[in-house]
Amino acid sequence: MKRKNTPHSVLSETQSPPPVREAIDYCETGAVGRRSFLRKMGIAGASLAPVLALLVASSAIADDTFLKFKGGIGVIPVSSIGPTGPVANVVRNIPPPGEPWVIRALSAEVKADGRIHVEGRGLLLAGGNAIAMNGGQSVFATLICGPLPSGPFTFHSTPVGSAVPLAADGDFRIDDILSPAPSNGCDNPVLLIRSATISPSHPWFAAGIPLVIE
Numbered sequence: 001m002k003r004k005n006t007p008h009s010v011l012s013e014t015q016s017p018p019p020v021r022e023a024i025d026y027c028e029t030g031a032v033g034r035r036s037f038l039r040k041m042g043i044a045g046a047s048l049a050p051v052l053a054l055l056v057a058s059s060a061i062a063d064d065t066f067l068k069f070k071g072g073i074g075v076i077p078v079s080s081i082g083p084t085g086p087v088a089n090v091v092r093n094i095p096p097p098g099e100p101w102v103i104r105a106l107s108a109e110v111k112a113d114g115r116i117h118v119e120g121r122g123l124l125l126a127g128g129n130a131i132a133m134n135g136g137q138s139v140f141a142t143l144i145c146g147p148l149p150s151g152p153f154t155f156h157s158t159p160v161g162s163a164v165p166l167a168a169d170g171d172f173r174i175d176d177i178l179s180p181a182p183s184n185g186c187d188n189p190v191l192l193i194r195s196a197t198i199s200p201s202h203p204w205f206a207a208g209i210p211l212v213i214e
Contacts, residue, residue, distance in 0.1 A: 064112045067143070067182075069191050069208030072106030074126060092144045092153050094192055097203040099135075100126040104170070108141070108191055108208050114181030116141055116158065118174040120193060123166055123206055134166035138196045139205065141174050145186035156182050163196030 077096040079089035089096040104122025118141055125135050140163040146153035158176035166172050191208035 065109045066112050067108075067110035067186060067189055067191075068211040069106065069108040070211040071209035072103040072120065072123075072193075073207045073209065074100065074102035074123075075203075075205055075207075076100050091192060091204060091207065092146075092151070092190060094142070094144075094194065094204045095201050097195065097198060097205065099128045099130075101205040102126040103193075103206040106193070106206060106208050110143060110178070110182065110186075110191075112181070112183050114156065114178040114183075116143070116174065116176060116178050118172075118191075118193070118208075120170070120172045120174075120206070122170040123172060123193065124170040134168060134170050136197065137205070138163040138165045139172055139174070139193050140164075140196050140202075141176070141178070142192045142194055142204075143178055143182060143186065144190045144192065145182060146188065148188050154180075154182075156180060156186075157194075160196045160199075160202065 075089060075096050077089055077098060077100060078086040080087045102122065102124060103120060106118070106120050108116065108118040110116050120139075123134070123139070125131050125133055140158045140160055142158075143156040144153050145156070156178035158174060158178060162176055164172050164174055189210055191210075192204040193206040193208075194202045194204045196202065
């Protein structure tokens with residue numbers, strides 16, 4: 001006996017209700033979740049903003065570096081030949097040593113309260129029988145400020161008694177305090193690395209190259 005297809009049976013066989021509501025509900029739930037997450041992030045960001053501003057301000061206050069030096073110049077004992085012979089390479093009243101010196105790299109930072117950090121590489125003799133050696137030297141730093149050409153100059157030095165010995169390859173590091181502190185600024189700054197071993201003149205071995213702070 002052949003079964004008749006009734007409208008109801010045809011509709012039952014050909015149609016199955018798609019889970020449209022479920023998909024819509026899932027999308028709506030996801031959208032609500034995203035909005036809630038973004039709202040929470042906005043609240044958290046607003047709460048953190050004053051803290052971040054305070055941290056930035058504190059960092060700016062703490063970093064009171066007002067002088068930087070990048071690169072170094074080794075000493076050549078003679079600066080020129082005058083009518084009466086060689087002219088010593090005196091820099092702002094600081095004499096040179098008897099032999100030339102070279103330096104491979106130098107960087108330094110000076111704070112307003114006198115703190116100074118210097119990193120030097122390859123400060124070695126550039127002449128004589130001890131060429132390419134450190135000459136058994138210990139060094140300290142002197143910052144010289146003042147109007148050109150002839151001053152008067154002010155001298156801010158780390159203690160000679162706290163001088164650091166040069167490594168065999170000429171490397172050194174100075175972490176100390178200049179006295180007196182250059183708290184009032186420094187016109188035409190010159191940073192000299194000087195000998196603590198050769199006294200009383202304490203000649204200079206190298207000079208830092210000032211870096212413009214933007």
